[in-house]
Amino acid sequence: MTFKLYGTPGSLYTAKARSWLIKNGVPFENRVAGEPRFREEITPKIGRWIIPVLETSDGELLQDGSAIIERLEADGLARWPTSPTTPRHRVIGQVFELFGGEGLLRPAMHYRWHFDEANQPFNALDFAAGLATPGADPSEGAAVFQFAAQRMRKAMATFGVSEASIPLVERSYEQFLDLFDAHLAGSPYLLGGRPTIGDYGLIAPLYAHLGRDPYPAALMKRKAHRVWRWVERMNAADLDSGEYGYPAPDLFPDDGVPDTLKALLRFVAEDYLPEVRAYVGFANAWLAERPDLKAGTSGLARTSERVIGRATFDWRGVEIAVGVMPYRLWLLQKVQDAADAHADNTGLNALLSETGLGDLVALRTARRVERVDQLEVWGPAR
Numbered sequence: 054m055t056f057k058l059y060g061t062p063g064s065l066y067t068a069k070a071r072s073w074l075i076k077n078g079v080p081f082e083n084r085v086a087g088e089p090r091f092r093e094e095i096t097p098k099i100g101r102w103i104i105p106v107l108e109t110s111d112g113e114l115l116q117d118g119s120a121i122i123e124r125l126e127a128d129g130l131a132r133w134p135t136s137p138t139t140p141r142h143r144v145i146g147q148v149f150e151l152f153g154g155e156g157l158l159r160p161a162m163h164y165r166w167h168f169d170e171a172n173q174p175f176n177a178l179d180f181a182a183g184l185a186t187p188g189a190d191p192s193e194g195a196a197v198f199q200f201a202a203q204r205m206r207k208a209m210a211t212f213g214v215s216e217a218s219i220p221l222v223e224r225s226y227e228q229f230l231d232l233f234d235a236h237l238a239g240s241p242y243l244l245g246g247r248p249t250i251g252d253y254g255l256i257a258p259l260y261a262h263l264g265r266d267p268y269p270a271a272l273m274k275r276k277a278h279r280v281w282r283w284v285e286r287m288n289a290a291d292l293d294s295g296e297y298g299y300p301a302p303d304l305f306p307d308d309g310v311p312d313t314l315k316a317l318l319r320f321v322a323e324d325y326l327p328e329v330r331a332y333v334g335f336a337n338a339w340l341a342e343r344p345d346l347k348a349g350t351s352g353l354a355r356t357s358e359r360v361i362g363r364a365t366f367d368w369r370g371v372e373i374a375v376g377v378m379p380y381r382l383w384l385l386q387k388v389q390d391a392a393d394a395h396a397d398n399t400g401l402n403a404l405l406s407e408t409g410l411g412d413l414v415a416l417r418t419a420r421r422v423e424r425v426d427q428l429e430v431w432g433p434a435r
């Protein structure tokens with residue numbers, strides 16, 4: 054079976070699904086969202102313009118990186134298990150799926166859209182390559198880039214990038230690079246000798262924006278060679294861990310968590326937990342105002358809408374506002390489901406309290422988010 058992966062070369066979320074397909078040796082074709090077929094046939098079926106979309110050889114469509122990975126793994130296509138099964142590793146995997154896809158959006162947007170001299174010539178061509186009709190006149194590519202760039206610069210504010218937060222975004226990202234680089238001194242992947250779901254979450258921003266756009270790619274190469282190598286590794290078909298002596302594809306023994314990984318978890322607590330608190334609080338207030346919202350609906354007017362409102366909170370001493378997306382709550386639920394899967398969570402609870410991440414498991418929405426027909430909807434009241 055050959056899959057078709059619709060996306061763009063520089064798309065953050067496409068990078069996650071692509072990396073999984075490559076690493077697991079699953080044959081697929083990289084297709085671009087600029088294909089007329091994507092706009093005309095696929096988008097209406099999905100209900101909104103969104104990438105990535107995976108098409109199976111019998112025409113089934115799957116949208117969403119996390120759903121694609123889960124489904125292909127359930128179909129037996131994983132070369133190595135993607136989701137760890139021990140309590141601590143399982144939760145850590147989900148924490149980094151959430152943090153990678155959603156928590157690194159501030160640096161991903163800032164470093165793509167604020168360094169025009171270095172980035173713009175590359176991105177103009179790169180956006181055209183992914184979004185214009187294949188073979189079209191360059192003027193179509195230029196128009197497509199103008200349109201996308203305008204939207205994305207505007208969208209940047211909904212991720213909390215502002216004049217006041219920019220210096221903090223840079224400081225926090227450099228701190229993340231230092232911590233991840235230090236962790237990778239001991240193992241080629243987040244949890245040891247092979248990639249797991251946390252690596253696939255992290256690769257989304259670290260490949261597509263931060264490891265590939267000219268300005269941040271140079272920064273990563275200069276400041277965090279091991280992270281840059283990990284980005285390369287995550288797009289290689291083998292384990293690509295020669296400099297570690299090509300260790301066996303095993304996770305840290307005994308559900309173990311090295312100190313360098315604890316330091317990364319502490320970073321997530323400091324950097325992202327305030328945002329999680331804000332959006333869970335916002336969602337619960339929003340749900341409380343809509344007691345009659347029917348299960349299976351989103352409460353939004355159009356299927357293309359993804360944001361239920363804006364939550365404001367203090368981030369590293371600056372007030373920022375972010376869009377509240379049920380999709381993020383769905384990924385947060387995955388962390389919580391992972392924690393709920395084990396009867397004995399003694400070791401996990403100790404780790405969460407030691408790293409300040411307890412609230413990530415404790416903070417829940419009054420209703421679950423479900424994905425039905427590729428869209429996020431609210432489940433019944435708990």
Ligand SMILES: N[C@@H](CCC(=O)N[C@@H](CS)C(=O)NCC(=O)O)C(=O)O
Nearest residue numbers: 064065066102103104105117118119
């Ligand atoms: N969580 C979704 C998010 C997908 C997503 O937001 N993709 C971006 C591109 S990287 C997109 O399609 N945005 C819609 C737009 O630009 O209108 C997934 O992993 O599939």
